[in-house]
Amino acid sequence: MLPNVIVSLYFLALQLRHCAADLCNWTGSGFAAGVDSRIVLQVRLRCTEGSVRWVYPGQALRVVLEPNLSSSLRTTVCIKPSPSFRGASVFIERAGELELLVTDGERPQRVFCFRADGPHRPAIYLHARPQSDGHWSRRAMGFRYELLGNRSAAPNSGHSGLQTSCRPCNDTELLMAICNSDFVVRGYIKNISHNSESQTSSVEVSAARVYWQRSGVFEREAAPGASWHGSIHALLQCHVKPGDGEFLFTGSEHFGEAWLGCAPRYKDFLSVYQTARAARRNSCDFPLD
Template sequence: MLSPMLASFLPLLLLCRISFCQYSSDQCSWRGSGLTHEGHTRDVEQVYLRCSQGSLEWLYPTGAIIVNLRPNTMSPAAARLSVCIKPSKDSSGTNIYLDRNGKLRLLLREEEQAEGKVHCFSIQEGALFIEAIPRTDISRRITAFQYELVSDRLREEAQSPAAPCRPCTDAEMLLAVCTNDFVARGIIKDVGLEEEHSQVSVEISRLYRQKTRVFLSGGVRVRSWTGNIKMPMQCRVKPGDGEFLFTGTVRFGEAWMGCAPRYKDFLRLYREAELQGTNPCHVDTD
């Protein structure tokens, strides 16, 4: 059942105003104000964000906006992408729907946005229809979230409690070193528990790659890095002796663990694959 206000917008979708994003590198951001809707609150503004990640901030929401999230280059692989959004814990003033060919499905109520949890959906499920909740005082309402485009496989892993805890196969381990957002050799210093996940504190002795600065250098004269890697709580990770090869993805600026074999086990596997000529990429193991 659509709200009376939301239903009143549907015949007017062809009368939308269009707004494009500001971008830097492959990040897009959009910031708008509902005050521009005053006097014509039935307008629906089209917002286009064509980057792999970015953010949206809608101040004093009134009326509605449609947010189209797309990659910056179109290809057949784009159909296999998912969108993940992470609302700000201060986000309020709207309900968020998925709009596919004019059919709306509720994604997040106002109160659910304040939980700040990540929600993912297939890019094929449509655009975001963000409807302002009518209020006499909108001065303290701001709807804000970050978003990322990820592969459908990463979305399925994020939504499956068992997937991140399953040991990686040999092939997955070798491929992770070539394709993951970060690859680092180091030790586990500590494991802490947060609301819904474990936080693994690590000390890195060899940093092969990091997409963003999730591991920080100890200084010019110190050849080590430190940082935290998150894991689902049910994986029951514990501090252990010896070195590991940490691999994984970066989601909303946070490192999430993927394959993490003991380094000696990875080295054995890598050298066997090297002899057979089956390594998907080269790794400097000296």
């Protein structure tokens, strides 16, 4: 059950102060709560990903996500608290009720996801712990957020988040992956490391060709003609193993990290793609060289 003080803050707040923000990100101060403890700062963000940074956090902050696209395309919200996040509890607001997501005192090192179905815009509610000495100290807390579509997976997520599938992709899924993935890279596996604490594996890749990527996950080495390199994450439960030969890596990007999707051997992909193209069943054109 939620503490009575939080319920009172949320439902009985006499003032709801709206804070200026750009379309994707917000940075602001909680000083206003020091003037009137009934104030709940409200921020509205209109992108599918961005960040929130709350300096001198005081009392409560409500972040409403209002992306300028059909809500049916984005049914899962994921947040990743900053490393300095402490001194506050995080709630999600659904159907006029608050559900605890992160407990005060917890130092979360993972991504938290929740479903955002329904007619109401998803909202994230932060309740800051009062300063014990009555003085304001320069502390900051925040999180990054992403709204995911139906095809996206939310790896390493808690609560009701989706989980990355570990099974191999069939031909249809592979042909869709080269069209819809956040990154498509051809290369070799250099090393695989496992982390039991985060329950993830990291695949170090040396890439001969980066067809596309949404951000700068894969970087080119400084030497002329050098290959690309980067790391791709997977769930530990998928038991990713090293393999020889050239692979085609696809997947999604979340919070600046690449997560593994379909990863066939390149020669196997070529066979599938060329067969589909001959039958005019390929979902999109892919550069062959």
